[in-house]
Amino acid sequence: xxxxxxxxxxxxxxxxxxxxxxxxxxxxxxxxxxxxxxxxxxxxxxxxxxxxxxxxxxxxxxxxxxxxxxxxxxxxxxxxxxxxxxxxxxxxxxxxxxxxxxxxxxxxxxxxxxxxxxxxxxxxxxxxxxxxxxxxxxxxxxxxxxxxxxxxxxxxxxxxxxxxxxxxxxxxxxxxxxxxxxxxxxxxxxxxxxxxxxxxxxxxxxxxxxxxxxxxxxxxxxxxxxxxxxxxxxxxxxxxxxxxxxxxxxxxxxxxxxxxxxxxxxxxxxxxxxxxxxxxxxxxxxxxxxxxxxxxxxxxxxxxxxxxxxxxxxxxxxxxxxxxxxxxxxxxxxxxxxxxxxxxxxxxxxxxxxxxxxxxxxxxxxxxxxxxxxxxxxxxxxxxxxxxxxxxxxxxxxxxxxxxxxxxxxxxxxxxxxxxxxxxxxxxxxxxxxxxxxxxxxxxxxx
Amino acid sequence: xxxxxxxxxxxxxxxxxxxxxxxxxxxxxxxxxxxxxxxxxxxxxxxxxxxxxxxxxxxxxxxxxxxxxxxxxxxxxxxxxxxxxxxxxxxxxxxxxxxxxxxxxxxxxxxxxxxxxxxxxxxxxxxxxxxxxxxxxxxxxxxxxxxxxxxxxxxxxxxxxxxxxxxxxxxxxxxxxxxxxxxxxxxxxxxxxxxxxxxxxxxxxxxxxxxxxxxxxxxxxxxxxxxxxxxxxxxxxxxxxxxxxxxxxxxxxxxxxxxxxxxxxxxxxxxxxxxxxxxxxxxxxxxxxxxxxxxxxxxxxxxxxxxxxxxxxxxxxxxxxxxxxxxxxxxxxxxxxxxxxxxxxxxxxxxxxxxxxxxxxxxxxxxxxxxxxxxxxxxxxxxxxxxxxxxxxxxxxxxxxxxxxxxxxxxxxxxxxxxxxxxxxxxxxxxxxxxxxxxxxxxxxxx
Numbered sequence: 062x063x064x065x066x067x068x069x070x071x072x073x074x075x076x077x078x079x080x081x082x083x084x085x086x087x088x089x090x091x092x093x094x095x096x097x098x099x100x101x102x103x104x105x106x107x108x109x110x111x112x113x114x115x116x117x118x119x120x121x122x123x124x125x126x127x128x129x130x131x132x133x134x135x136x137x138x139x140x141x142x143x144x145x146x147x148x149x150x151x152x153x154x155x156x157x158x159x160x161x162x163x164x165x166x167x168x169x170x171x172x173x174x175x176x177x178x179x180x181x182x183x184x185x186x187x188x189x190x191x192x193x194x195x196x197x198x199x200x201x202x203x204x205x206x207x208x209x210x211x212x213x214x215x216x217x218x219x220x221x222x223x224x225x226x227x228x229x230x231x232x233x234x235x236x237x238x239x240x241x242x243x244x245x246x247x248x249x250x251x252x253x254x255x256x257x258x259x260x261x262x263x264x265x266x267x268x269x270x271x272x273x274x275x276x277x278x279x280x281x282x283x284x285x286x287x288x289x290x291x292x293x294x295x296x297x298x299x300x301x302x303x304x305x306x307x308x309x310x311x312x313x314x315x316x317x318x319x320x321x322x323x324x325x326x327x328x329x330x331x332x333x334x335x336x337x338x339x340x341x342x343x344x345x346x347x348x349x350x351x352x353x354x355x356x357x358x359x360x361x362x363x364x365x366x367x368x369x370x371x372x373x374x375x376x377x378x379x380x381x382x383x384x385x386x387x388x389x390x391x392x393x394x395x396x397x398x399x400x401x402x403x404x405x406x407x408x409x410x411x412x413x414x415x416x417x418x419x420x421x422x423x424x425x426x427x428x429x430x431x432x433x434x435x436x437x438x439x440x441x442x443x444x445x446x447x448x449x450x451x452x453x454x455x456x457x458x459x460x461x462x463x464x465x466x467x468x469x470x471x472x473x474x475x476x477x478x479x480x481x482x483x484x485x486x487x488x489x490x491x492x493x494x495x496x497x498x499x500x501x502x503x504x505x506x507x508x
Numbered sequence: 509x510x511x512x513x514x515x516x517x518x519x520x521x522x523x524x525x526x527x528x529x530x531x532x533x534x535x536x537x538x539x540x541x542x543x544x545x546x547x548x549x550x551x552x553x554x555x556x557x558x559x560x561x562x563x564x565x566x567x568x569x570x571x572x573x574x575x576x577x578x579x580x581x582x583x584x585x586x587x588x589x590x591x592x593x594x595x596x597x598x599x600x601x602x603x604x605x606x607x608x609x610x611x612x613x614x615x616x617x618x619x620x621x622x623x624x625x626x627x628x629x630x631x632x633x634x635x636x637x638x639x640x641x642x643x644x645x646x647x648x649x650x651x652x653x654x655x656x657x658x659x660x661x662x663x664x665x666x667x668x669x670x671x672x673x674x675x676x677x678x679x680x681x682x683x684x685x686x687x688x689x690x691x692x693x694x695x696x697x698x699x700x701x702x703x704x705x706x707x708x709x710x711x712x713x714x715x716x717x718x719x720x721x722x723x724x725x726x727x728x729x730x731x732x733x734x735x736x737x738x739x740x741x742x743x744x745x746x747x748x749x750x751x752x753x754x755x756x757x758x759x760x761x762x763x764x765x766x767x768x769x770x771x772x773x774x775x776x777x778x779x780x781x782x783x784x785x786x787x788x789x790x791x792x793x794x795x796x797x798x799x800x801x802x803x804x805x806x807x808x809x810x811x812x813x814x815x816x817x818x819x820x821x822x823x824x825x826x827x828x829x830x831x832x833x834x835x836x837x838x839x840x841x842x843x844x845x846x847x848x849x850x851x852x853x854x855x856x857x858x859x860x861x862x863x864x865x866x867x868x869x870x871x872x873x874x875x876x877x878x879x880x881x882x883x884x885x886x887x888x889x890x891x892x893x894x895x896x897x898x899x900x901x902x903x904x905x906x907x908x909x910x911x912x913x914x915x916x917x918x919x920x921x922x923x924x925x926x927x928x929x930x931x932x933x934x935x936x937x938x939x940x941x942x943x944x945x946x947x948x949x950x951x952x953x954x955x
């Protein structure tokens with residue numbers, strides 16, 4: 062899983078207890094020694110391994126999983142889906158193309174550091190005593206925890222109200238569209254869109270929150286968070302080894318998802334290949350994010366029979382109502398002894414099934430969320446839908462238009478309150494150097 | 509850990525795949541058989557074991573931990589602190605004492621069922637086909653996951669605007685006080701108070717959210733959620749085996765906490781003994797909840813030196829600035845070579861140290877939270893403080909008054925936006941029967 066092994070140096074905290082005695086003589090620079098961290102070297106020390114540079118002086122504590130940052134594709138897409146999410150959309154506040162590039166360089170280096178289970182800046186606490194610490198510190202003991210960080214670019218970074226803000230208008234892919242209005246959309250602008258996005262997924266939510274917080278901090282002066290979303294449980298699987306999880310409707314979700322093992326489907330439906338002329342997106346993909354509130358009280362008052370008819374599957378096993386098990390193909394022509402179709406024609410599984418859409422597939426990677434209670438004391442929660450597709454125009458819009466009009470589950474029980482599409486550029490190639498003058502996410506766009 | 513072992517019956521879902529074929533002949537009651545669940549028997553089937561009755565026909569999948577519901581004290585207090593929280597405060601909407609009692613009976617039985625890793629109503633999906641399912645289903649495959657459920661009663665249940673709503677005014681303990689206004693309080697009423705509370709803690713946040721959701725559902729018509737809070741990472745430990753976690757300031761938190769092993773401290777500071785005449789609270793305790801927003805951008809721009817001075821501990825190891833390791837007692841008289849005190853007199857550790865407060869201790873059980881970004885794009889997050897004490901008047905109020913005025917960390921970097929106190933009654937004794945006419949949480953209050 063990990064191609065970038067930390068050196069076996071023990072964490073500074075454990076290595077230097079004797080430094081922490083009362084001999085500490087002043088509030089000044091000596092405290093850096095107290096912390097036992099060579100913070101001054103942060104950002105330039107080679108970590109060894111596969112040839113990229115990340116500032117890190119100390120080995121991370123053992124994490125539950127560590128994924129490589131470098132690669133043809135960004136992490137957090139085909140990575141086995143982690144259970145926890147923190148997602149943030151940003152608005153760029155600078156007018157300077159150079160400052161956007163510098164921000165992407167800082168983010169790239171920090172993302173590599175964080176994914177390695179280390180702290181921004183490279184130290185255990187880090188930084189000189191009289192400056193704010195480079196890292197906020199709350200993930201110091203938590204390791205990598207399977208963290209992945211995925212960056213995306215919104216349409217408004219290329220073109221906003223007709224303005225070519227950063228000289229990128231010619232590079233705007235047609236796939237990075239403004240979604241049409243769908244029936245049932247009740248979009249709130251402060252939960253939608255954004256110039257940039259970062260998806261942080263991890264096994265420990267504190268690690269994901271820490272990543273977004275520290276990346277937001279690195280953006281101060283150039284970009285700020287427009288909206289953010291915590292997701293507490295995955296609603297899909299991206300590998301065959303993962304059990305299908307349940308959404309807040311209580312049903313198994315993502316049964317028909319593309320999995321990493323489906324090489325042919327992945328190549329066909331996931332990765333952009335530059336054939337549209339936007340070579341900078343080669344090996345990238347497009348992220349559709351939709352914050353879908355479930356009308357939970359309505360759903361919870363609905364009979365089991367109606368719930369299963371709306372979904373088209375049994376609630377227990379997730380099998381289609383035509384029989385079999387979770388992974389059995391639905392038989393849309395099967396009838397009961399009275400002659401009625403077993404799977405209603407307006408069920409979700411009927412409307413969304415690939416057989417209706419020329420076999421179109423998407424890679425779903427969504428999460429359950431709750432934002433507490435609304436003003437009426439109702440549980441405010443639902444699905445933070447995330448899908449990765451090579452072309453939302455073909456793989457998302459037509460099906461969503463039909464679902465929003467004709468799918469009983471969607472029409473009766475869901476309201477979409479947030480919406481965004483982002484272009485997810487390719488990864489930073491193996492062997493690249495990061496940091497000042499080094500490689501960065503989206504480099505081909507600005508080249 | 510578990511005193512209530514499930515019978516080894518396999519989960520219905522796995523046991524009955526052959527029932528799910530197309531032979532299913534109608535949308536009616538036959539679907540109950542499809543689910544393979546004897547939902548009709550829910551609530552009366554003996555689970556075996558230690559002599560209480562919880563409706564459950566199927567064994568839960570293997571969970572990561574299961575705690576007994578029955579006992580002298582409620583769970584979720586001295587239980588090794590789980591990593592995830594969903595907390596909800598409720599307003600009672602009925603005027604009927606009998607309906608409140610019936611609600612507490614339903615909640616008690618459901619809590620025992622949920623903590624056993626089972627579904628409300630007892631079935632895998634449960635309930636007849638033409639009725640809404642008893643359980644919402646999203647935790648069906650997640651097991652017990654260390655779930656604990658803790659109930660509390662707010663002052664307004666006893667006395668609201670001078671009205672004795674349910675004939676309980678005489679049973680109002682003096683300890684269940686209205687907290688005074690503290691400097692720095694910026695309380696929002698819709699994040700404060702409540703007639704009842706439920707604290708659900710688990711290793712999996714989906715299990716905690718599921719518990720609150722289903723208990724809220726059982727309250728429909730009698731009570732509704734007033735406010736709710738998700739906590740994503742614990743900020744304290746309640747056993748010696750647990751590592752001290754970090755709060756969103758990046759510092760280790762709860763180092764001086766009472767631990768379950770400290771029998772003398774637990775008996776002295778945690779459990780009410782009825783000596784105040786409120787016998788119904790014997791073996792209960794009081795819960796203080798405070799939603800404390802951290803002014804994160806201010807904190808993050810502060811130098812390491814200032815952060816450590818505000819806390820009085822090093823950020824790396826958590827040792828007091830007078831030296832040693834995390835668990836070394838601070839030496840408030842230690843000075844550096846220039847004659848300055850190593851621990852500033854206005855540091856948090858100085859103001860809050862038990863030596864200043866006649867040795868007073870509390871059992872802390874708080875959580876980090878984030879609610880996303882605020883309207884200015886700042887991270888809206890902090891500490892959802894929870895403490896259990898036998899008397900908030902002695903163990904919370906005096907120290908908080910001083911902290912809110914004189915503790916640099918609190919004054920400069922924290923704002924309290926929510927506040928509540930609840931009386932947490934004793935547990936339901938081992939050997940009790942639950943359900944209709946059975947024992948319930950708070951029974952001695954209504955007896």
